Amino acid sequence: MTSKRWDLPEGAQVNSSQPAAVVEHLLDRRGLTGVEERERFLNPLLRDLADPFRLPDMEAAVRRVELALARGELILIVSDYDVDGMSSGALLYRFLMELGAKGRVFIPERGAEGYGLSFAVLKRALAEEKPGLLMALDCGTTSVDEIAWLKEQGIDTVIIDHHELSAELPQATAFVNPQRGESGDRDLATAGLVFKFCHAFLKMQRNNDLFDLKQHLDFVALGTVADLVPLRGDNRILVRHGLLQMKSTTHIGLKTLMDVAGVPKKLSPSTVGFILGPRLNASGRLAEALSGWELLTTRDAGRATELARDLDSLNRERQKLEQQAFDSALDMVLQQPPAEREFAVVVASPDWHQGVVGIVASRLQRRFYRPVVVIALAEDSGKGSARCIEGCSIMDALRDNAAYLKNYGGHAMAAGLGIDIQQVAPFRAALNQWFQKSVSPEVYHERLAVDLEIPGKALTEALAVEMGRLEPFGKQNEAPVFMVRGIKLSGEPKVFGQQHVRFQAVADQVRFAAVGFSQAENFPRSQSLDLAGHWEMDSFTGRPCFRFLDCRAAA
Numbered sequence: 001m002t003s004k005r006w007d008l009p010e011g012a013q014v015n016s017s018q019p020a021a022v023v024e025h026l027l028d029r030r031g032l033t034g035v036e037e038r039e040r041f042l043n044p045l046l047r048d049l050a051d052p053f054r055l056p057d058m059e060a061a062v063r064r065v066e067l068a069l070a071r072g073e074l075i076l077i078v079s080d081y082d083v084d085g086m087s088s089g090a091l092l093y094r095f096l097m098e099l100g101a102k103g104r105v106f107i108p109e110r111g112a113e114g115y116g117l118s119f120a121v122l123k124r125a126l127a128e129e130k131p132g133l134l135m136a137l138d139c140g141t142t143s144v145d146e147i148a149w150l151k152e153q154g155i156d157t158v159i160i161d162h163h164e165l166s167a168e169l170p171q172a173t174a175f176v177n178p179q180r181g182e183s184g185d186r187d188l189a190t191a192g193l194v195f196k197f198c199h200a201f202l203k204m205q206r207n208n209d210l211f212d213l214k215q216h217l218d219f220v221a222l223g224t225v226a227d228l229v230p231l232r233g234d235n236r237i238l239v240r241h242g243l244l245q246m247k248s249t250t251h252i253g254l255k256t257l258m259d260v261a262g263v264p265k266k267l268s269p270s271t272v273g274f275i276l277g278p279r280l281n282a283s284g285r286l287a288e289a290l291s292g293w294e295l296l297t298t299r300d301a302g303r304a305t306e307l308a309r310d311l312d313s314l315n316r317e318r319q320k321l322e323q324q325a326f327d328s329a330l331d332m333v334l335q336q337p338p339a340e341r342e343f344a345v346v347v348a349s350p351d352w353h354q355g356v357v358g359i360v361a362s363r364l365q366r367r368f369y370r371p372v373v374v375i376a377l378a379e380d381s382g383k384g385s386a387r388c389i390e391g392c393s394i395m396d397a398l399r400d401n402a403a404y405l406k407n408y409g410g411h412a413m414a415a416g417l418g419i420d421i422q423q424v425a426p427f428r429a430a431l432n433q434w435f436q437k438s439v440s441p442e443v444y445h446e447r448l449a450v451d452l453e454i455p456g457k458a459l460t461e462a463l464a465v466e467m468g469r470l471e472p473f474g475k476q477n478e479a480p481v482f483m484v485r486g487i488k489l490s491g492e493p494k495v496f497g498q499q500h501v502r503f504q505a506v507a508d509q510v511r512f513a514a515v516g517f518s519q520a521e522n523f524p525r526s527q528s529l530d531l532a533g534h535w536e537m538d539s540f541t542g543r544p545c546f547r548f549l550d551c552r553a554a555a
Contacts, residue, residue, distance in 0.1 A: 029452070055181065055193070061174035062197070068133045073131065075103045075133045077103060078140075079190075080190075087222045095194075116139045141161045141170070218243075230477070318355065333364065372387050373385070386410070465537065490504040500516065501515070516549075517547070529552065533546055
């Protein structure tokens with residue numbers, strides 16, 4: 001791991017120790033200059049959510065569900081096996097059941113059926129009973145042939161999805177995908193879109209008492225954060241209120257999972273991303289994703305405890321398989337000739353569990369700072385996960401190299417694909433050539449965007465508390481990165497977990513704790529450091545801490 005290039009904007013220094021001066025500068029950096037604009041950012045309200053009918057086909061989707069309810073049709077919900085899919089399915093199922101619908105949820109098996117609304121999925125989903133209406137959540141955007149086939153069978157389809165569009169669009173009864181419109185809703189995850197659908201339905205009924213949407217904002221926050229969509233606009237509002245709802249959740253399954261996982265009192269996107277999300281995802285990765293969905297919808301405390309413990313156990317097994325696959329993949333990359341991995345990394349093996357390749361791809365992407373594709377092979381084909389770096393799009397790369405693939409889908413930063421085994425090597429070469437020609441060399445130099453240089457005297461508990469007003473942090477509303485020069489170590493740094501480091505520090509006579517995750521390898525042998533990272537309240541200790549993202553010996 002090499003040190004990043006620190007990008008500090010000209011004039012981005014504050015010498016004051018007053019939190020207000022720091023916050024004022026950060027709001028300016030986010031382009032929030034007006035009084036009203038700042039107030040809406042610092043105090044996001046549900047009433048500021050955009051009209052759900054701005055989304056394409058929303059009215060048609062509501063009308064078709066109204067018709068299904070009137071006819072007493074079976075509504076089959078097919079959702080993806082990730083957290084966004086599970087939470088979307090849980091929210092829509094609860095909503096429809098509250099309305100008295102006849103409904104059933106189907107979630108594909110990752111290993112046997114893969115991502116999306118495929119014919120393999122439909123064969124099993126329709127085996128039990130033919131529905132009058134199929135609602136595809138977090139999938140369906142690229143399922144052109146499958147949607148046409150459903151129509152031939154007399155089954156109408158409503159798609160609620162946020163993934164990027166293919167060249168040909170499915171001819172569904174209603175196709176609610178924000179990528180089709182020009183509104184500001186393009187960032188919504190499927191959990192947010194389902195919330196919008198429920199809101200639109202209630203508005204058309206002119207009866208908000210039919211269903212308490214606010215009680216289900218925790219599901220919306222869960223799916224939105226786990227899917228790594230930008231936390232701005234409506235997503236910021238939904239996640240802020242969703243995390244508040246999660247603290248006093250009425251969903252026994254979610255509450256039990258939080259208890260079993262040891263979730264800290266302070267809930268944040270990190271809580272969802274690193275504690276809850278992996279446990280729910282473990283069901284889709286190693287077992288049946290329906291168990292994660294069942295946990296979110298059960299009203300039985302005993303069943304909730306059983307499911308939460310099973311997911312916790314599966315997550316530990318997932319961690320073991322992930323580490324084994326990562327070690328193997330890392331060794332494979334290091335043995336490849338540099339020319340084969342100069343612009344993109346592609347590795348494949350029959351020894352890796354298909355459920356962990358996405359996580360392994362993310363870890364390799366962070367290690368090499370290159371677009372990465374990790375493929376789990378089985379017999380003559382493989383299923384892979386791709387992760388990208390800022391400044392380019394993996395979906396653009398896959399579109400232009402689709403001739404090597406059986407299928408693919410996703411968005412700019414993450415995608416899934418299917419490939420024949422004999423195409424892996426040609427695909428690796430083609431992908432490297434594509435990125436070499438299509439992406440500027442500057443993109444490959446990892447940068448750390450520093451918001452503000454502050455003095456050590458500004459590192460106060462009051463500033464850490466003020467940082468909470470800017471939350472929730474996530475994509476496109478990242479936690480502020482501060483640079484502090486000339487920090488002195490107070491005692492010896494301690495390495496833990498083999499790759500992390502922590503120490504006590506002093507700057508301008510202010511004493512504080514510092515921790516750097518995955519920074520042990522990069523930690524300089526110096527008693528005086530410059531640090532770049534986040535100043536925050538530690539979720540477990542309740543005290544301020546500098547969580548540094550990079551460090552270097554002070555000049």
